[in-house]
Amino acid sequence: MPTPAEPRREVTLDRQRMRELEDFRYALDQSAIVAATDVTGAIRFANDKFCEISGYTREELLGQDHRLINSAYHPKSYIRELWRTIASGQMWRGELRNRAKNGTFYWVDTMIVPFLDEQGKPHQYVAIRYDITARKLAEQQLVDQASLARLGEMAAVVAHEVRNPLAGLRGALQILSQRLAGERAEHAVIVEMIKRLDTLNDRVTDLLRYAKPRTPQLGRVRLRTLVESTVALLHRDPVLAAVEVVVEGADVPAYGDVELLREVILNLLLNAGQAMEGHGVVRVTIEGGAMATVRVRDHGPGIPTGVQAKLFEPFFTTKRAGTGLGLAIVRRLLELQHGTVTFESSSSQGTHVLVTLPLDVGGGRSSGGQ
Secondary structure (H helix, E strand, C coil): CCCCHHHHHHHHHHHHHHHHHHHHHHHHHHHCEEEEECCCCCEEEECHHHHHHHCCCHHHHCCCCHHHHECCCCCHHHHHHHHHHHHCCCCEEEEEEEECCCCCEEEEEEEEEEEECCCCCEEEEEEEEEECHHHHHHHHHHHHHHHHHHHHHHHHHHHHHHHHHHHHHHHHHHHHHHHCCCCCHHHHHHHHHHHHHHHHHHHHHHHHHHHCCCCCCCEEEEHHHHHHHHHHHHCCCHHHCCEEEEEEECCCEEEECHHHHHHHHHHHHHHHHHHCCCCEEEEEEEECCCCEEEEEECCCCCCCHHHHCCCCCCCCCCCCCCCCCHHHHHHHHHHHCCCEEEEEEECCCEEEEEEEECECCCCCCECCCC
């Protein structure tokens, strides 16, 4: 028969095991993003790091599924394979790009472990994630730097071998145009040739702007003032004159280059107006916080899922007359100012573009009167 001391030893061992489990859980919570879901994907547990990186409170996460933080970056086939793997009782390991509550993106190295019941069927899933955003950014920067080095070499050749002859050819055509009467058929042909040369010159200019942008002159930029003055430039285009731009938020002071930021904002407004075919409302919201943010929202048809991952790649475009450098230049100019640009898009809500910039918290020098 057990002695009275044996139950006491068992209780002591149980307490030790519980303490060890709590220690393991504490160590995991300090180092990893942890969530547990039921078999439908509904979140039943979220640790503090999950709340911290996603920007959602625990109450906002519980009961939701991971579509709440889906960035729409990965193809549907990738997510289907994830679910097929864990539903069959196997562990899944991979990298995911998620979207935080404030619209920014973060990358996680993810391991999802299925817990099986007596019949060998999953009854819950535990996801253990590690933040790898810094690593992914560093990897992308290395790729971008190598690409930009090659592109810079090509741009120098283009500027010398193409741009200079274009200027001479255009000048000769202008002289011919002035000598020919306006009613002659040849005059119309020459005018069209000059327009084509101007378009080609614009393409070369975009290439140079992307490959070799000027060094930013950083200072205080009042974002609302900048946006409101840029709206007037948008309305100079007769095709977009009917687009209404509503600007909301405070005149948040950012730290950047006023002219480079004006180019960024104008490009985003042009894209928004073109997406709505020159009619509708573009809403621009400016906010402060840890960073200065500018949100540009249109109510167009959205961006097809299949092209969203390529949106900021140079030379990728869905427009018949586009160069594919507009958004690539936007990202490039913002990176030079320690800013970012991200987006979310759906067919029902249009496209929302989020620009983040450092705040000018120290009262930096004025830039361009902003």
